[in-house]
Amino acid sequence: MPLHLRRPRWPRIGGVRAEPVPTLGGSGTSRPRHPDQPFDPIRVRIVLDGSGSALTVASLNLHAGVDDQNVPFDVVGACALLDADVVVLQEVWWPHGGWSQADDVGRALGYEVCWTPFGTGRRFPEPAVGGHGVGRWTGRPPAVVLDRRGRARGEVPGVGDVPAGRAERRSTRVGDRVGEPGRLGLAVLSRLPVRSQRTVELRCLRRDGASRAALVVVLGVGDVDVTVVGVHMAHLSQGSLWQYADLRRALAASVPAGVVAGDMNLWGPVVQRLLPGWRRAVIGRSWPARLPVGQPDHVLVRSSLRPDRGEVMAGVGSDHRPVRARLALVPAV
Helix, strand or coil: CCHHHCCCCCCCCCCCEEEECCCCCCCCCCCCCCCCCCCCCCCEEEECCCCCCEEEEEEEECHHHECCCCCECCHHHHHHHHCCCEEEEEEEEEECCCCCHHHHHHHHHCCEEEEEEEEEEEECCCCCCCCCCCCCCCCCCCCEEECCCCCCCCECCCCCCCCCCHHHHHCCCCCCCCCEEEEEEEEEEECCCEEEEEEEECCECCCCCCCCEEEEEEEEECCEEEEEEEEECCCHHHCHHHHHHHHHHHHHCCCCCEEEEEECCCCHHHHHHHCCCCEECCCCCCECCCCCCECCEEEEEECCEEEEEEEECCCCCCCCCCEEEEEEECCCC
16 A cells, blocks of 8 residues: 555544444445535444543645645545544535535545535636636646625625626636536534534625635534534635634634634634634644645644644645644543
8 A cells, every 4th residue: 555545553542433333225335416415424333431531633624635736636545644533624625416525535434524615616626737827826726716706795895895707707717727616615524423513604705705604513522512613714814803703702602622623824823812712732834735834724722622642744635734633521620
């Protein structure tokens, strides 16, 4: 087996392990579904021993399944290397009429999938030539161009107004290619039982091409409920301070045991100032993957969760490196 596909030898944490439960009356094959049809994930049985409760949380920006040169990589193999109980995935691509990348990972690795879309658009998975629509950082066209139609509701006036019709022109300037239609979004994958899930809408920003939301998932870790909040924030230059204010209000009503993970498009010290009371479980450079200069990808914890170990992992194919944290539940006194 190639080295980049080998599963790391990282033992299960706190006696937690997941066992796939075979479904009744099924052959194990999948069939295409409509994007609006709910996903029926593989059922997972969680086994806890008496040594205590803990979980491993990882976050990865998939960049729609392509690297910084728009070359596709193995998304399922990349997520297998994370070896985590909970995985927060950003920039998950869902092609029209097919399975999302989160669904592929969930079915292959035994995760239950929670998903929320950020917008529709087109993906350009191959490197383009001709110099049109050059990306800001890599000199390549963007991997995904989102539509901006129908985004008037909830926009913040005065935050980087975009002239009417500009979005439609952007969507046709990537090497004059049509691209693959679909949706881009955020997903939380869990091998632990999902008790509930909901979305918290974040302010739409006129400089941002996405309609963002925080995905709030309540998981059962033994007898304790742990809230995992998956996020992918806009850039500070786009007005993300509005979204951080929305997120801060939403987190104030969260349960004591909580995790916030995702691509926050801000360095750690600034994030901690904007989200007081939350601690960083991982400190290290994660972007860009080839030669990291900073850390926009974070795992934050508070109250009854204690970070035992945090790390920025090696690159797995995306333009971001994954971050992973091992968290222990602190017993209430």
